[in-house]
Amino acid sequence: MLVLLAASIFLSRMPELADDPIYSRLTIVFLVLLAANLLWTALSILGVTVIRTTRTTRKQVGEIFSENFEVVNTSFIPKVWLKVTDQAELSGQAGSRVLTWVGSKQSRTYLAYSFLERRGWFNLGPSQIETGDLFGIFIFRRVFESNTKLLVIPHTVDIHQFPAPFGILPGGRALRQKTLEVTPYAAGVREFVHGDSLKRIHWPTSARKQKLIVKEFEKDPLAEVWIFLDAREAVHVHAEDVTQSTGRDLWWIKQRQAFQLPADTEEYAISIAASIAKYYIRQRREVGLVSAGQGYSILPAERGERQLGKILESLAVLRAEGDLPLWGLISSKLAHLARGSTVIIITPSSEEQMMTVVMELIQRGLMPVVILIDQASFGHQIVPFNLKAALIKHGIMTFIIHKGDDIKKVLESPQINYAGRILFSRN
Numbered sequence: 216m217l218v219l220l221a222a223s224i225f226l227s228r229m230p231e232l233a234d235d236p237i238y239s240r241l242t243i244v245f246l247v248l249l250a251a252n253l254l255w256t257a258l259s260i261l262g263v264t265v266i267r268t269t270r271t272t273r274k275q276v277g278e279i280f281s282e283n284f285e286v287v288n289t290s291f292i293p294k295v296w297l298k299v300t301d302q303a304e305l306s307g308q309a310g311s312r313v314l315t316w317v318g319s320k321q322s323r324t325y326l327a328y329s330f331l332e333r334r335g336w337f338n339l340g341p342s343q344i345e346t347g348d349l350f351g352i353f354i355f356r357r358v359f360e361s362n363t364k365l366l367v368i369p370h371t372v373d374i375h376q377f378p379a380p381f382g383i384l385p386g387g388r389a390l391r392q393k394t395l396e397v398t399p400y401a402a403g404v405r406e407f408v409h410g411d412s413l414k415r416i417h418w419p420t421s422a423r424k425q426k427l428i429v430k431e432f433e434k435d436p437l438a439e440v441w442i443f444l445d446a447r448e449a450v451h452v453h454a455e456d457v458t459q460s461t462g463r464d465l466w467w468i469k470q471r472q473a474f475q476l477p478a479d480t481e482e483y484a485i486s487i488a489a490s491i492a493k494y495y496i497r498q499r500r501e502v503g504l505v506s507a508g509q510g511y512s513i514l515p516a517e518r519g520e521r522q523l524g525k526i527l528e529s530l531a532v533l534r535a536e537g538d539l540p541l542w543g544l545i546s547s548k549l550a551h552l553a554r555g556s557t558v559i560i561i562t563p564s565s566e567e568q569m570m571t572v573v574m575e576l577i578q579r580g581l582m583p584v585v586i587l588i589d590q591a592s593f594g595h596q597i598v599p600f601n602l603k604a605a606l607i608k609h610g611i612m613t614f615i616i617h618k619g620d621d622i623k624k625v626l627e628s629p630q631i632n633y634a635g636r637i638l639f640s641r642n
Contacts, residue, residue, distance in 0.1 A: 216245065216248070216249065216350070216352055219241075219245060220242065220245040220246070220249070223238050223239075223241040223242040223245060224242050226238040227239045227241075227242055249352065252348035252349070252350060252352045252353055253348075253352075253353055255348045255349075256346065256347050256348045256352075256353040256354070256355050257355065258290070258292050259292065259294055259295070259346045259347070259348075259355070260344070260346050260355040260356075260357055261290055261292075262288060262289040262290025262292070263286065263287070263288055263289075263290075263294065263297065263317075263344050263346070263357070264286075264287045264289065264359065265284065265285070265286055265287075265299060265342040265344060265359045266284075266285040266287065267282060267283070267284055267285075267310070267339055267340060267342060267361055267363065268282070268283045268285070269281070269282045269283065269339065269363070269365070272363065272364065272365050272366060273365070273366045273368065274331055274365065274366075274367055274368070275331070275367065275368050275369070275370060275371065276331050276332065276333070276334050276367055276368070276369055276370040276474065277331065277332075277370050277474025278331055278474075279328055279329070279330060279331070280305070280328070280329045280330075280331055280365065281326055281327070281328050282309075282310060282326070282327045282329070282339065283324060283325075283326055283327075284299065284310050284312070284324065284325050284326075284327060284342075285322055285323070285324045286299060286314060286317065286322060286323045286324075286344075287322040288317045288318065288319065288320065288321055288322065289320065290319065290320075291319045291320070292319065293316060293317065293318045293319050294314075294316070294317040294346060295315065295316060295346075295349060296313065296314065296315050296316075296346060296347075297313070297314045297315075297317060297344060297345070297346050298311075298312075298313050298314075298344070298345040298346065299311060299312045299313075299314065299342060299343070299344060299345075300342070300343040300344075300345065301327065301342060302340065302341050302342065302343055302358075303337065303338060303339050303340055303341075303342075304337040304338050305329045305331075305337055305339075305365070306329065306330075306332060306333065309327040309328055309329045310327035310342065312325060331367050333367065334367045334368060334369050334370075334485070334530075334531045334532075335366075335367055335531055335532055336364050336365070336366055336367075336531070336532065337364065337365045337367065338361070338363075338364055338365075339361050339363040339364065339365055340359070340360055340361025340362075340363065341358050341359055341360045341361055342358070342359045342361065343356055343357070343358050343359075344356065344357045344358075344359070366528065366531060367531060368489070368527040368528070368530070368531045369482075369485045369486050369488075369489040369527065369530045369531060370474055370476060370482075370486045370489070371486065371489045371490045371493050371527075372486070372490045372622050372623040372626075373490075373493075373623070374490055374491070374493075374494040374623060374626050374627060375627065376627050377491065377494050377495075377626055377627065378612070378627075378628075401430050401431070401432055401433075402431045402432060402433045403430075403431050404417055404420055404428050404429065404430055404431065405428070405429060405431060406426065406427070406428060406429075407421075407426070407427030407428065407429050411429050415429040415430050416428065416429050416430075417429065417430045439500075439501045439502075439503065439516045439552075439553055439555075439556040439557070440495045440500050440501065440502045440503070440516070440556065440557045440559065441502075441503045441504075441505065441516065441548075441552060441556055441557070441558050441559065442488050442491060442492060442502065442503065442504045442505070442526075442559045442561065443505050443506070443541060443544060443545055443548075443558065443559065443560050443561070444484055444485070444488045444504065444505070444506040444530075444533070444541075444561050444562075445484065445506075445535075445541040445560075445561060445562035445563065445564055446481075446484075446506045446507055446508030446533060446534070446535045446536070446537045447507070447535065447537050447538060447539060447540055447541065447564070448535050448536050448537060448538065449538070450480075450562065450563050450564040450566075450590075451479070451480045451481045451484075451535045451563060452478075452479070452480045452563065452590055452593040452594055452595045453479050453480075453481065453535075454477040454478040454479040454482075476622075478593055478594075478618055479593075480563040480588050480590065480593055481534075481535040483588050483616060483618075483622075484535075484561050484562070484563065484588060485530050485533060486622065487561055487586055487588075487616065487622060487626070488504070488526075488530060488559075488561050489526070489527055489530050490622065490623075490626070491559055491561075491626070492504065492523060492526045492527075493523060493527075496518065496519070496520070496522060496523040496526075499518055500518060501516040501517055501518045501522075502516060502517070502518070502522060502523075502526065503515055503516035503517075504526050504529060504530075505544060505548060506529075506533060506537075506544075507537040507539040507544050508533045508534050508535055508536055508537045509533075509534045509536045509537065511539075512529055512533070513548075514526060514529060516556075540564070540566065540568065541560070541562050541564060541569070542566065542568040542569050542571065542572040543568075545558070545560070545572050545576070546572055546575070549575065549576070549579060552579070552581055554579065554580035554581065555580060555581070555582070556581055556582070557581075557582045557584065558576055558581050558582065558583045558584070559584050559586065560573070560583060560584065560585045560586065561586045561588070562585075562586075562587065562588070563587070563588040563589075563590050563593075563595075564602075565587075565590065565601070565602040565603075566602070567602070569585075569602055570602060570605045570606065570609075573585060573606065573611055574609070577611075583611060583612070584612045584613075584614075585606055585611055585612065585613045585614070586613075586614045586616060586626075587602065587603055587606075587613060587614065587615050587616065588616045589615055589616065589617045589618070592617040592618040592619075593618050603615060614626060
């Protein structure tokens with residue numbers, strides 16, 4: 216168009232063509248056409264808004280996330296075509312569409328589906344609207360920001376039975392530690408103070424003393440479970456980047472799609488930690504999490520769905536970028552672990568120091584359970600120390616996870632030592 220306009224102006228100025236008005240008229244036509252298209256494009260972008268809504272802002276890796284897009288034309292001018300570009304951080308940008316002829320005071324809605332393959336926080340936006348004139352001469356764009364975020368928690372498996380070490384079943388030795396929670400283990404009574412819950416008042420004693428008396432409780436016997444997750448970058452084997460699915464053909468999926476963990480020891484470790492935490496929380500146990508990835512993270516042992524939510528959120532953003540060995544991390548926390556606690560160790564490391572710290576856990580009256588992720592099955596060939604053989608030789612409860620294993624099946628199976636004796640049984 217610009218070339219034709221320039222040629223018309225040039226030809227209209229030539230002396231030998233000055234008597235022919237055709238080129239002057241073409242110049243006027245092209246100028247009017249450009250001005251009309253510019254005005255049309257400017258008016259087409261006005262009065263257009265994009266509204267994104269979702270029913271949930273929390274999903275799990277391997278699930279389908281659906282989002283509703285509504286493009287509203289609030290002006291009296293119809294929109295010939297609108298291009299919606301989804302600039303969210305989700306893979307595939309499933310919300311991108313091209314809409315034609317959105318009439319005056321009308322709206323268009325559509326659903327976008329994304330297959331969640333990565334964990335973490337994701338911004339659901341921004342969205343960009345693009346439109347132009349009939350000839351495509353001018354293109355105008357507007358960006359609509361969004362403050363909504365989606366939390367994608369790690370992939371978990373539902374463990375129904377998890378082998379437990381001997382001696383830590385309910386009814387073990389008492390911890391003799393006071394707690395603010397109401398447990399079946401009353402430790403005594405004291406006077407009521409401001410802030411005490413009314414459900415803790417012991418009414419018979421209050422009637423006898425003529426003042427409010429509340430009950431004090433102790434923690435459940437050996438109820439704490441601590442999960443130590445190895446997040447040191449040097450020990451993990453990472454998968455190569457693969458093409459993310461677009462999610463364009465997921466509209467027909469109504470059930471959860473089968474999900475296969477990537478060949479990445481980091482994702483295996485985080486999925487195992489999340490699954491075990493979920494299992495123990497459902498067993499009404501107090502669960503804590505310790506890791507040292509991109510930052511030092513510790514969640515004190517608590518129980519309930521709120522604690523599970525905190526653990527899953529912490530694991531969702533965890534990255535194996537740390538430099539602190541797991542055996543050093545465990546050693547730094549030994550003094551803070553109550554005797555009789557269960558210590559779940561999840562690591563792909565085969566360092567000899569791991570065996571030393573496991574034996575120290577036993578000497579301090581703690582119950583270690585080691586979950587080893589086999590580095591060799593993920594392509595790592597250097598194994599300086601056979602930690603697996605050493606753990607089994609000493610009767611340490613050990614699970615071995617290989618690439619492609621069914622995590623649920625492995626964690627629910629009892630382990631057997633070199634002599635053929637079952638180290639622990641199902642709960």
